[in-house]
Amino acid sequence: MTTDMDTEKLYAARLRACHLRPYLATALFALEVVPTSTVPTMAVDRYWRCYVSPAFVERTPLDELAGVWVHEVSHLLRDHHGRGNRLTGARTGAEARVRRFQINLAADCEINDDIVDDDLPLPSGAVTPARLHLEPGLLLEEYVNDISPGPLTDPYAWHDCGSGADGQDRAWDLGEGSSQGLSESERQAVRFRVARGIVGAPGDAPAGWQRWANDVVHPPQAWRDLLGAALRSAVTSNGVGDNYTYGRPGRRSASLPGVILPSLRRRPPRVSVVIDTSGSVSDDELGTALLEVSAILKAVGGRRDLVTVLSCDAAVHTAGRVCQAEGIPLVGGGGTDLTTGMAAALGRHPKPDALVVLTDGQTGWPSVRPSCRTVVGLFPRPSEWNEDHDYQPPSPPSWARVVRLG
Template sequence: MSATVVLDRDKLLTARLYAARVRPYLATALFALHVVESRRVPTMAVDRHWRCYVSPLFVARTPVADLAAVWVHEVSHLLRDHHGRGDRFLREHGLTGAAERLRVNIAADCEINDDAYGDGLVRPADAVEPGCLRLPEGQLMEEYLRQFRLGPLTQHLAWLDCGSGADGLDRAWDLGSDGAHGLTEQERDAVRFRVAEGITGRPGTAPKGWRRWAEEVFHPPQPWRELLGAAVRSAVSASGAGDDYTYGRPSRRSAGVPGVVLPALRRRPPRVCVVVDTSGSVSDTELGSALLEVAAIARAVGGRRDLVTVLPCDAAAHRVLTLCRAEDLPLVGGGGTDLRTGFARALRDARRPDVVVVLTDGQTPWPATRPSCRTVVGLFPRPVRWSEQDPDHVPDPPPDWARVVTIGSPGR
């Protein structure tokens, strides 16, 4: 029977229009998919080159509203790069085989489906959701993969097949990288960026999972950010950071010294000053990255923005800024570099910091002695050291008393 059914393209494309109307931020991606009729596909499936393979029989028997939901589901696999992420996860864990690829497809569906439906988009009766596997909602595919194996709870999902665009395993029906109508890697990235722009440009209209995805498209997670956050957390939690004396609560040692009131040690929230190198050798891209690091540092101290100050510094230290929103900070400068003035200004401030974080390219002299607080240096790498006055100049490396984390890579 399926061989005699003709693909109803009008119905299929009407469903795509419906999907674009109820999920306008996904419209660019939906219309980037090229339809390929295939009687070898159980329902609808995608490959990593942004082709959508469609069963004529499935289109014939499925209502338009349900087809719209499938359109959104399949394009979600591609936008979230489930095939690439699945490849990396299985490779890192030494896993192979079709069964593991089915697990990737199931976990990817759980990531998509927990908040994909509603608001005009119907929920398919057979949608795979975390609750079906007794898993929590709101997690990523990789997190789900660590929490379940194929077994009684998944045996009814053996039919699941969203294609190589969902799990990375090539199918017999795939046209491959040399086939017609596939998107190049640059075109795929451009589509993702346009969709992310649509989501961030209309805050509040997209589910939390999509907002998180859009933020990562603009600012992908970087290993150095985790290292920098860990270094800051280690510094602010170290002995002495955030400690102060108070006479409001006498020390218990006062009992051993009659007639003398000794102060007690009080723990207060630690303060962090971020000194940002704004000299002419630091690019606009690096200054933009510095703003991201300031936001990450605020999260590292528990989200207390009142505990974080920012000090732009080139050859001279500028005004100490209170952190409201990182993107609104005026990073003034553009001259030479001498971060010693930044250290001195930070330590003179009335809100004296417990930790100084320096974001710099390293082309600066450093204080001759260890500052009276802990120091973390976020270093923008330089493949070639240079100086306008002296081409042979090689700047001093950060001192041994600073914890150094390299930000980015020379090939950025």
């Protein structure tokens, strides 16, 4: 460790980063600076310590240094260390090291296209999707499997943003017992405060940051788990394995030397989403519904052709496949009778494998169990009793899986 560093320049760069990205100011000032010559540039650990090389501060222009501040705090806000550990799984040894390298580069690709502009540049040679011949605007999990060690990644062999970027502890990490750093509750409080600021006044925050903030403030349901039964039934039911692929040879190829047989390719389930757009549903709840649609779309592997959205109050107003969640027209505002929307969803061709209903619950329900797996997402409602109005809407039927939204 060393303390011979131009702290005035380093902190001036942080102030510039706060000026250009005010929605990140809380997080930037939460970082604990640790000067050290053991890191090549700047790096972070999961306890919100920022390890800084004095030589890097000296040779880096202030504008670029401000960009690196934003880059490093982005790793922590977006929980890249936790996501990196999940992606690495049980890998060990050289396989784990390669995986962590891929994760670090994928994490950089996720955040760098939200950072760079004329006012806040990154140092030359920074990792971007364009440099790795990848599509911009994607997530770490979408990038990581498309990054392989080779000519495109060789220039970044020295690259290391620390354990905060991929989850692997480094030799220079001070560890959990150090007096520096933030506790788990403090880290979560910083994330939530930044997210609430972006959601409340998004201003010119990039779309990637706005999506992240919405997920923090209104975390969507784990639709992959909720639709798990539908996913399993889709794999085993008739008619869903009728597409052939040579990407993986069929099992019978082994009994026919010299002959390669294709295997059946199973598709994710088709999902129909019925959104309650009656007058009792608020704009905020409709916004939550769109977030849930995005999560459902991600659960089926991004296959927009497999997700259909219907907006319904007492009648079905719009129905169509998803292009992007933000562009779904939600029309309605009258009374509520979602049985018409559910019937319309089940009557579409091809039929859905799973039906999702997002509602406040003030509706009637079909008397007959639908022919597919059904999940009902309920917007929160206060439990109040009113002697002048004793109406209680019927509860969702027992055959539906009920989850609470928001």
